[in-house]
Amino acid sequence: MTLAGWIFLLASNLFVIGLLAFCFYKCFSSAQSADSIHSPLDIDTRDEEK
Numbered sequence: 001m002t003l004a005g006w007i008f009l010l011a012s013n014l015f016v017i018g019l020l021a022f023c024f025y026k027c028f029s030s031a032q033s034a035d036s037i038h039s040p041l042d043i044d045t046r047d048e049e050k
Helices: 003-029 031-036
Strands: none
């Protein structure tokens, strides 16, 4: 493999790993995401109002 092939291979792998790390960081570091998750018992379906 040529030098350009190795550079492209390493750059693409670093990009994918960096994007994965960024997405994990955004998902797990957001304090707001824990507040927006509700279990089925927390959801008000308003079935019993009538």
